[in-house]
Amino acid sequence: MRDVALERSPQDDGTACLRITGPLHEILGLARRLDTSARAVQAQQRHALEDGSPVPFDLDGDTAAEGSAMSLAAIRYALITRTMLDTAGVEVPRERHRINVVVPVLTLMGLDDAPATYDGVIPLPAGMARRLAAGEEVWHRVLTDPTTGEFLPLPADQYRPTAAMVEHLRLRDPVCAAPGCTRTTSSDAENDHIEEFDHSDPQRGGPTSIENLHRLHWAHHDAKTKGRTDPVRNPDGSTTWTVGTPTRAEVTIAPRTDLVTPIIAAALADSWAQYEWTLELDALERMGEFERFEREAGPYDPALDIGYGVEPVWGTPPCSARYDADPPF
Structure with missing residues (x-):
């Protein structure tokens, strides 16, 4: 469903809402383009205020008068309501990376309905993920550890x-x-390099490697550069952050993993354990152990379960039982 509808406030407070309804990936793409445009305008406004040049996209002259760039929320609203997404000559940079829709391989094959993720954080239904993948000419394979899910x-x-x-x-x-x-x-x-890169002698430390890199919001990157925070990557992949000098706070963050992978691994391990248990029951039956137990212990009586600590096994003959203690044979 794709629709644009005007909704008035039920409180009659003079406000209204323009609701855009459509497939999740299309709406998120629109939101991303709007956000990218707003950030480009805001950055150009800041540069203009710093060097004294004319301030772009200063629709009402308030930015130059107040000496402060518009907020992102104000720019987004102005872009939608007053310019039809025209950034008034400010060049909006193209996306420097693709938008990732990560689909578990079993979901892609139609063997499971584990959700995909849009841009790493927003879940997508399995059916929608498969439709998106079917419309792409190129797929990128992402490898994760088969048990921990670590990339x-x-x-x-x-x-x-x-x-x-x-x-x-x-x-x-x-x-x-x-x-x-x-x-x-x-x-x-x-x-950001967790251990700072040594430009004069790269071999001394701070390598450009996945183990020594992470992504930071520019404000947190700036705080780290100024020494206000200090992250340390631990051997298990976790990161310990200390704040302040001397240390005022310390916290350790576990590494992020693909959550679906360990869930599938655990399910496969459980299925294998059940399969081995079935093989063991079949072997006991072929060896005549159940018949010998019937002869020695008598027919199965549910009333005796409490006394003997046994439970019937679902899907097996009435004489079969699971022992909580060592069996008598």
């Missing part, structure tokens, strides 16, 4: 992360890696 690292040996590394970081850190921050890393985020 497998990629090698690197230079200061600036490669495009593939940035994509990997966006998968692992869909939101800012700073504790408590919920800003997404698709835009307005920067790549």
Whole structure:
């Protein structure tokens, strides 16, 4: 369903709502384009205020008069209501990366309905994810550890992360890696070396590697650069953050993983355990152990379960039982 509808406030307070309804990925794409445009305008306004040049997109002259760039909310609203998404000559940068819709392989094959994720944080129904994947000419394979779900690292040996590394970081850190921050890393985020890169002697430390990188909102990146926070990557992949000098707070953040992978691994392990248990029951039956037990213990009587601590096994003959203690044979 695709629709644009005007809704008046039920309180008759002079406000209204323009509701846009459509497929989730299309609405999120529109929101992203609007947000990217607003950030580009705001950045140009800040630069103009700093160097004294004419302020772009200053529709009412308030920005120059007040000496402060418009808020992102105000720019978004102005773009929609007054310019039809025209940024008044400000060039909006193109997306530097693709938008990731991560679909578990079993979901893609139609063998499971585990949800996909849009841009790492927004769940998508399995059916919609499969339709999106079917409309793409190129799929990108993402490898994760088969038990923990951890995204497998990629090698690197230079200061600036490669495009593939940035994509990997966006998968692992869909939101800012700073504790408590919920800003997404698709835009307005920067790549940061946890252990600072040594430009004079790169071999001394601070490598450009997945293990030593994360994505931070620019404000948190700035705070780290100024020494207000200090992250340390631990051998298990977690990151310990300390705040202040001397330390005023310390917190350890576990590494983010693909949650579906360990769930599927656990389900497969449980299914295998049940399969082995079925094989064991079949072997006991072929060996005549159940018949011998009937001869020695008598017919199965549910009333004796409490006394003997046994339970019937679903889907097996009435004489079969699961023993909580060692069996008598």
